[in-house]
Amino acid sequence: MALDTLQRPKRKNPILRTRLPTLPPAARSRVALGLTAAAARGRFELQVCRDCGAVQYPPREVCHACLSERLVWRAQDGRGELLTESVLRHAQELFFRERVPWRVGIVRLDAGVNVIAYVHANVATAPVRVRVTAALDRAGQAVLVAVAAEGRTDLSDDAKLREMTCDPRFRKVLVTDGKSPVGQAVVRALAAAGADQLWVGEAEPWKTFAGFAALGDLPQVAIVPLDVTNGRSVRELAGEIGAKVDIVVNTADCHRTFGIAARRGIETAQLEMDVNYFGLLRLAQEFAPLLKARAADGRAGAIAWVNLLSIFALSNYPPHGTYSASKAAALSLSQALRAELRQAGLRVINLFPGPIDDDWDQLELPPKLSPDAVAAAVVAALKGSVEDVYPGDVAQDWLARHLDNSKALERELSEQAP
Ligand SMILES: [Zn+2]
Numbered sequence: 001m002a003l004d005t006l007q008r009p010k011r012k013n014p015i016l017r018t019r020l021p022t023l024p025p026a027a028r029s030r031v032a033l034g035l036t037a038a039a040a041r042g043r044f045e046l047q048v049c050r051d052c053g054a055v056q057y058p059p060r061e062v063c064h065a066c067l068s069e070r071l072v073w074r075a076q077d078g079r080g081e082l083l084t085e086s087v088l089r090h091a092q093e094l095f096f097r098e099r100v101p102w103r104v105g106i107v108r109l110d111a112g113v114n115v116i117a118y119v120h121a122n123v124a125t126a127p128v129r130v131r132v133t134a135a136l137d138r139a140g141q142a143v144l145v146a147v148a149a150e151g152r153t154d155l156s157d158d159a160k161l162r163e164m165t166c167d168p169r170f171r172k173v174l175v176t177d178g179k180s181p182v183g184q185a186v187v188r189a190l191a192a193a194g195a196d197q198l199w200v201g202e203a204e205p206w207k208t209f210a211g212f213a214a215l216g217d218l219p220q221v222a223i224v225p226l227d228v229t230n231g232r233s234v235r236e237l238a239g240e241i242g243a244k245v246d247i248v249v250n251t252a253d254c255h256r257t258f259g260i261a262a263r264r265g266i267e268t269a270q271l272e273m274d275v276n277y278f279g280l281l282r283l284a285q286e287f288a289p290l291l292k293a294r295a296a297d298g299r300a301g302a303i304a305w306v307n308l309l310s311i312f313a314l315s316n317y318p319p320h321g322t323y324s325a326s327k328a329a330a331l332s333l334s335q336a337l338r339a340e341l342r343q344a345g346l347r348v349i350n351l352f353p354g355p356i357d358d359d360w361d362q363l364e365l366p367p368k369l370s371p372d373a374v375a376a377a378v379v380a381a382l383k384g385s386v387e388d389v390y391p392g393d394v395a396q397d398w399l400a401r402h403l404d405n406s407k408a409l410e411r412e413l414s415e416q417a418p
Contacts (some may be wrong), residue, residue, distance in 0.1 A: 039143075045075050076111055145164075170196050202225060234282040319416055
C-alpha cells in the first residue's frame with residue numbers, strides 16, 4: 001500500500017444522511033487494559049515477569065514461562081522483525097468491513113514474543129525490521145502498529161491509520177480562550193499545523209491583552225465572543241458555529257493561587273470553579289451533542305475535544321489549593337465527557353502541564369513550561385494517538401510519583417503547605 005498524503009476533505013452534501021458511527025470492538029479483559037492505559041499516554045508497554053524476566057504477550061495473569069504472578073508493565077522499544085503479513089479483505093465486524101482492506105502482520109519482537117499488528121504503509125514487504133508502537137483506535141482501545149524502523153513514522157501518513165489520529169490539518173477548531181499566553185500560543189500552533197478555520201473565544205472584550213489583537217491577522221482566525229462563565233454566551237456561540245466545529249480546545253483557565261486560609265471568603269475559589277469546572281460543563285452541554293452528531297462524517301466531521309487541565313488535578317498542591325480542587329473537578333467531569341463522546345468515536349484529550357511561565361505561577365521554581373511548549377503538546381497530541389499528555393519534566397515527575405504511590409505524593413506535596 002502506498003503512502004497517501006492528507007487531502008482537503010470534500011464538502012459534505014447536505015442532502016445526504018449523516019452516517020451513524022461504527023466503532024471497532026472495544027471489549028477487553030481487565031488485564032489487557034494495561035496495554036490501553038499505557039497507549040493513552042503514548043507508550044508501548046508489555047508485562048515483564050519479575051521472577052524470570054520473560055516478556056508476555058498477549059497480556060495475562062501469570063507468566064507463560066514460570067507461572068509466576070509477579071508481572072509488571074514495562075516500556076518496550078518495540079524493535080523487531082515483521083515475519084509475515086497479509087491483507088484482510090473480509091471482516092465480520094461492521095467497523096472493519098467498512099474499511100477493508102487492512103494490512104496486518106506478525107512481528108517477532110527482539111524482546112522475545114510475537115505480536116499481531118497493523119502494518120503502516122511506510123513498511124517494506126516482509127521480512128523486514130520494524131518498530132512496534134501502541135495507538136488508540138476510535139473506540140479508545142490499544143492496538144499495535146508496526147512502523148518503519150527508521151524515518152518518518154507518523155500515523156497520519158497512512159490513510160487507514162490516520163483514523164486513529166485527530167490531525168488538525170484542514171480541521172475547524174474552536175479555542176475557547178484566546179487571550180491568555182497559552183491560548184494565543186495554541187491558536188498560533190494550530191494555524192501553523194494547517195487548521196482551516198480557528199474560532200478564538202474572547203471573554204472580556206474591554207480588557208486588552210498583549211498580543212491578542214495580532215491573532216486577528218492570521219487568515220484562519222475569527223475572534224468570537226465567548227464567556228464560559230455565562231450559559232447564554234456559550235449557548236449563542238454553539239448555535240452559531242457548533243454545527244461546524246471539528247475540534248474543541250478548551251484553554252479557558254482561571255488561576256488565582258493561594259491555599260485555604262490566605263483569603264477570606266470563597267469568591268476567588270468560586271471564580272476558579274466557575275471557569276475551570278462549570279465552564280467545561282457549560283461547553284460540554286452545548287457543544288458535545290453537536291460534535292457527536294457529526295462524528296461519523298470522517299475527515300469532514302467532528303473528531304476531538306482537548307482540555308487544558310493541570311498536574312495539580314492529580315493531587316492537591318497546597319500553595320495552589322483551591323485551583324488544584326477546581327482542576328480535580330474538571331478532570332472528573334472530563335472523564336464523564338470522554339465516556340459519552342467515545343460512543344461516537346470522538347476522542348477527549350487531557351493535558352496535565354506542570355507550572356506554566358505565566359503570572360500565576362511566578363512564585364514556582366523552575367523548570368516552568370513556556371506557553372509555546374504547551375501549545376506544541378496540544379498539536380502533537382492531536383497528530384498522535386493519545387488521551388493523556390503530561391508535558392514537561394515537572395509533570396512527568398509528578399506522574400511517575402503518582403503512579404508509584406499516590407499517597408506518598410500527597411504527603412510530599414503537603415510539605416509545601418503555605
Ligand atoms: Zn516468569
